[in-house]
Amino acid sequence: MNGPIVSVRNLHKWYSGVHALKGVSVDFARNEAVGLIGDNGAGKSTLINILSGVQKQDEGSIFVEGKEAAISSPRDSMRLGIETIYQYNSMVPTMSIARNLFIGREPIKYSLFGFGVLDLRKMREESVQAIADVDLHLRSPDALVGELSGGQRQGVAIARAMHFKSKVMILDEPTNHLSVKETNKVIGFVRSLKEQNVTGIFISHNMHHVFESCDRVVAMARGQIVLDKRVSETSIDEVQSVL
Amino acid sequence: MKRMLKIYMEKPELAALLLLLLLVVLFQLRSGGVFLSFDNLRGFFGILPEMALVAIGVTVLMICGEFDLSVGAVFALMPMTMAVLMATGVSFPMALVAGLLVCVAIGLLNGYLTIRFAIPSFITTLGMMFVARSLTVVISGGFPPLLPTDLPTWLFTSFVGPGQLLRMSFLWFLAIAVLVSLLLSRTNFGNWIRATGGFLPAADALGIPTARVKIACFILCSVLSGFAGLIQVLRLGSPLPSIGEGMELQAVAAAVIGGTALNGGVGAVFGGIIGVILIRVIDNGLILSQVDANWFKFAIGSLTIFAVVANSWLRKRAKSIKVEV
Incomplete structure (x- = not known):
């Protein structure tokens, strides 16, 4: 029961000529809050869409609690305990x-x-x-x-x-267009996920929000993971420099 | 108190209901008491179910976020299919099944084409309107066949009830209205219809089979229109290929007057029915008040615009009532 709750291996995705994910592999541990950071077009939305069943990978596999999982619809994803909260929809x-x-x-x-x-x-x-x-x-x-x-x-x-x-909660830019007070509230939610035994994957443009609320930060650029460190072992400057 | 007011102002069918009461009183006075007389009501309730059934289907489909302009043509095609089949010796029940299957096929095709090729249903069903209307004329060969004399009209159009006030068709309409209304408000499928029409990306992301939900609504709409056409043909005693012309837009008007939003998600079956009753009341009331009947379309047109404006005004007012949620 100590292995990662979700891991993806060698995920590839093409959009008519654009190679959006180039062999992404990453683990998400139990009760961990992970910040996923990257510029527009870095591939983070693609990764999230695959995990939440909105899109399907062209290559690679997903493991949930150690078992290979076929996710081909949002329903599959929800059944596996992965819940996605989108910005708008x-x-x-x-x-x-x-x-x-x-x-x-x-x-x-x-x-x-x-x-x-x-x-x-x-x-x-x-x-x-x-x-x-x-x-x-x-x-x-x-x-x-x-x-x-x-x-x-x-x-x-x-x-x-x-x-x-849900065992894994993916929050896709949940703080966009929110007031400062409401943003703090949402960040509080992300922090409290840990106590509820939920793994949180928090996607944001805002480094400060990620560093405030997450244990680990994963940065993506050009379809690849370029940095994967504990928050305590890195800094906003370092993350910014690799993007 | 404020809270109650807010809840009622947010009910989209409210404006239409108030207007209906107003018009009934007005026409009753203007017609010298004829409007609410027994004989007039008898005629009124005899015709009402035909358009109301069409409007029920159109309302549900609009709540689901789609349009159907082919309902008027299907209204004619379904009974014509039956009449042609019965003229060749097919029994009434078998012809009924065949007629309903034609409706299912048209609804399925409307929905499939709209979703598969991501085209506005306005276009798909506009095309289908011409196709179905043309088929109606073609299969009748220009000369509508005579209906057999032993049809079970008692089941659909005979007068029943106290003083023979209502036709059987009214009971059909009542039962279907209640069923569809419950389907929309009390079942999980109804929840999916509202979610699909309310905000498609969210419904998709939550795993609702939105394509199938929409196709089911297209089919429901076609079947109800065809059935309504059958009732009219049984009432008139002859399958005319021109019946139901202009009905598609009246049905949309009825739905809109009853508070259904054009872009989906908002509305109620009850609202659509109120809309139809309003249209019928105006039609009937104008004649009884000895107003030139050509004003009818003018009245429906202004009413549609007025209802939409009134509804959006009411909703805005309701929103501005500060009640903590």
């Missing part, structure tokens, strides 16, 4: 918080071939609990997500990941 703004929390994983009262009647009471109760668990204060689970602030939305997305007991 993790919530449907026209739906309520309670409904958003359970999209695709609705609690069902009676079902036939996977279709069934929603357990609306359970959805409300559990969403209230899930939101309280991440220290977010929202009065009603029936409020539309579109009415929440950016930080609150990220909070709800994190609550959702927590509720479904």
Whole structure:
């Protein structure tokens, strides 16, 4: 049980002529907060999209808890305990918080071939609990997500990941367009993942955010990993110089 | 109190409902009490289900983020298919199955083409509208076949209920409206429809089979339109190839009047039905008030614009009511 929770080996990805990932291999340990840094086009989004099942690698393999995993859809990824929180698209703004929390994983009262009647009471109760668990204060689970602030939305997305007991949480630029206060809150979330036995992969442009909240920093450039060090053994200057 | 007000103002069908009440009162006064008379209501409820069924399908599809302009043509094609088959001796149940299969095929094709080639459904279904309308005329050979005399009209169009107020079609409409409404609000599939139309990238990222959800909505829309066409043909007693013309846009207008958002995610089956009732009330009310019937389209047009403006105004007002969430 001490091996890495997720490891990727020799991952390649081409986009019609562009070699976006050139043999990336990296391990993510249990309960570790890893900052993934890189310029636009460095390949970090591609790596994340492959782990979350949005895209499929052309070559290479992914291991989850030591077993080789075939991830070909977001559902596969979620089933393996990998939850991804995107910058924009993790919530449907026209739906309520309670409904958003359970999209695709609705609690069902009676079902036939996977279709069934929603357990609306359970959805409300559990969403209230899930939101309280991440220290977010929202009065009603029936409020539309579109009415929440950016930080609150990220909070709800994190609550959702927590509720479904994910083992790995990928946060793709979660602090973009957030106020300073809300950014601090999200960074607090990333820090607290450790206590909840969740591995966090935190993608950001902002070095300070990464150094503040992560144990390890992985830097990517031109489709390769160019630096992989403990935060305590490196500095912002060193990371910047390799990018 | 503020909270309740906010919740109601956010209901997109509210504006239409208020307007409906207003118009009913107005027409009742203007028509000298004829509007709400038993005989007029009997006629009103006899026609209502046909367009309402179409609007239910269109509303669900619009909530899912897509359009269907072929509903009016399918409305004519389905019963024509049945009539042609029955003229060659096929029994009513078999012809019904065949007619519904034609609708399923059209819905499937609409959805498949739209998604596979990533084209706007506006275009796909515009093309399908011409194709289906043309097929209707072609298979009838220009001369609509006579319907057999032993059709089970009792199941679809006969008058029933207290004082023979309602037709059977109204009961069909009621049952389907309740079922589709529950499907949308109370099932996981309904949740997927809303998520797909509300914000497609999020629905995809959460593992919703969005392509299949959309195709299912296209099929539902086609089948309901075809079924509505059958009801009209059974009521009229003859399968005219021109029925349902202009219906596609009226159905979209009904959905929009009832608060359905053009870009998906927002709306309710109940709203679409209110929209249809409003359109029918205006049609009927103008005639009873002895207004020149050519004003009908003018009224529908202004109503559509007014409803959208009113809805967005209400939503903005609701948003500005400060209630902590």
